[in-house]
Amino acid sequence: MAESVCRLAASCLIFLLGAVFFGNPVQAYATLSDETLKSLPRPNNDFNIRDGALLAPILQPRVPGTPGSLRVLQHFVDFFRTTLPEWTIEFQNSTSKTPVTGNREVPFVNLIAFRDPPWSGVGDTSRFTLAAHYDSKREPPGFIGATDSAAPCAIIMHSIRSIDAALTKKWDAMKAESSHDSFFDHQGIQVFLLDGEEAFHYWTDIDSLYGSRALAQAMEDTFYPATSVYKSPLSAISLFVLLDLLGEKDPQILSHFKTTHWAYQNMATLETRLRQLGLFKSAPSWMNGDKLWLPDSEKEIFFPSGIADDHIPFMRRGVEILHLIASPFPKTWHKITDNAEQLDLDTVEDWSTLLTAFIAEWLELEGRDICNVFLRTEMIYISMEIDCRGDRGPPSSPFRCVYGGVEQKSI
Numbered sequence: 001m002a003e004s005v006c007r008l009a010a011s012c013l014i015f016l017l018g019a020v021f022f023g024n025p026v027q028a029y030a031t032l033s034d035e036t037l038k039s040l041p042r043p044n045n046d047f048n049i050r051d052g053a054l055l056a057p058i059l060q061p062r063v064p065g066t067p068g069s070l071r072v073l074q075h076f077v078d079f080f081r082t083t084l085p086e087w088t089i090e091f092q093n094s095t096s097k098t099p100v101t102g103n104r105e106v107p108f109v110n111l112i113a114f115r116d117p118p119w120s121g122v123g124d125t126s127r128f129t130l131a132a133h134y135d136s137k138r139e140p141p142g143f144i145g146a147t148d149s150a151a152p153c154a155i156i157m158h159s160i161r162s163i164d165a166a167l168t169k170k171w172d173a174m175k176a177e178s179s180h181d182s183f184f185d186h187q188g189i190q191v192f193l194l195d196g197e198e199a200f201h202y203w204t205d206i207d208s209l210y211g212s213r214a215l216a217q218a219m220e221d222t223f224y225p226a227t228s229v230y231k232s233p234l235s236a237i238s239l240f241v242l243l244d245l246l247g248e249k250d251p252q253i254l255s256h257f258k259t260t261h262w263a264y265q266n267m268a269t270l271e272t273r274l275r276q277l278g279l280f281k282s283a284p285s286w287m288n289g290d291k292l293w294l295p296d297s298e299k300e301i302f303f304p305s306g307i308a309d310d311h312i313p314f315m316r317r318g319v320e321i322l323h324l325i326a327s328p329f330p331k332t333w334h335k336i337t338d339n340a341e342q343l344d345l346d347t348v349e350d351w352s353t354l355l356t357a358f359i360a361e362w363l364e365l366e367g368r369d370i371c372n373v374f375l376r377t378e379m380i381y382i383s384m385e386i387d388c389r390g391d392r393g394p395p396s397s398p399f400r401c402v403y404g405g406v407e408q409k410s411i
Contacts, residue, residue: 029266030364032357037270037277040356040370041162047154047348049340054079055154055348059144059340062136064196064210065106072134073109076193079157080113084164087115094214099201100138108196110211115164116188117171123228126238127190128362130156130355133197133211133244133310137334144339147330149197151247151348156191159355163189166370167363186229187238189363194310209310216313237319239263239362242311244325245333246351249282249344251326255296256305260322267322268294270357279353281346293354 046054057075062068080087090112095105111134116125132152136145144150167189196210219234230236239260245251255264271294275286283290311321332338360370 028364029361030366032270032361032366034273034277036360036366036370037274037279037357040279040353040360041158043158043349043352046158047345047352049343049345052154054157055150058134058150058153059146061142061144062134063138064108064135069109069135069195073111076111076134076153076157083161084113084115086164086168087113089113092211092215092218094210094218096196096210096214098210099207101200106196106200106210108211108214110195110215111193112190112215113193114188114190115167117174117186119175120186120188121228123224123230123236125186125188126230126236127188127233128359129190129192129237129240130160130359131192131194131212131240131242131310132156133194135195135198135211137198138200140336143334143336146332146338146340146343147245147247147326148333148338149244149246151343151351152243152245153193155243155246155348155352155355156193158352159359160189160191162352162356163359163363163365163370166360166365170363170365187363189359190237192310197310203308208308209313212310213313216317220317234314234317234319237314239322240311240314240319241322241324242309243351243355244309244323245329246324246326247343247348248326248330248332249347250291251293251330251347252291252328253294253296253324254327255294255299256302256307256323257321258302260320261299261302263322264294265297266361267354267358268292268297270361271354274350274354274357280350282344282350 092110194211199208
């Protein structure tokens, strides 16, 4: 008993010191072996632009408040419901007038999905957070936004599906061994699929980031019980990883923030290792002269990033950000040519492998047989209709309201 109390006290001290000196959740990180990297699941046909289960349904115009937007949102719900049933789904709804709609309020729907350790209490879990926006620009008409940001959404979907069974295996083993008495073990994973990133007319502080502004505010205003480790869902975010403008060949991703440069360096190390192991389809033969996607590992001087994106409302509230955005932007940026045919699918697949590896290291999944416990790559959807226009789901659906939206109950 005394030993357990001492261990708990030590864990509390470590956590509190981390909170005082760093202002964010304490984070452990475990490197993957070469064998594990070689075994990471591949998306196979899931990124096919014609009929791939993950990417193809997103490759359509999806302006907020339109049928295309709702179809893509339904695709996300079907994915989580049939493939990741242990995850909780929430919707955060808001409305706003825009410069082109006059007095008409446009609806915006953010999808939040997360999975926490089964022993964690409310507000006791930090969450590694992945984010991308799923809306597309209103102009030019018919704009798809394959890199902006259909492909990033699909990359996230593949990556979280790839690690989910290994996460179950880790947590089941820890629960069986009663080895989850440290704050390091209270860490979950979370996904934001954000609506309304794009401006309706001209980018300003009020004509852009509709969804992320509403979500950040709602999370800040939602409080956990007084006895919880974290004050709010916002303060529980351990790292906010935002993907945008990805899918063209040979992107350059800069390190934008000194406080998360260590995370950038870890991802850059993974990129180099994957290349050296011949696991990058877009660069099958490793050469030391190859152009790296993440070339900023040795960066020492940081200036404020001038890129406005969905991380801004969260960063302004103190959340740590890792911004994975191509710089310079793709040549097709905000043009009608940002379509499915412009995607380099080998690059998209490599991004999914790199992100899967990064998540697995963050969640310390080494030794959990990521490939062996991943049971399927093809997805069969059982569609479930949803209504995101109000603040309640249909009476017969397994959803309830949270954040002004809806949450999936156990199925």
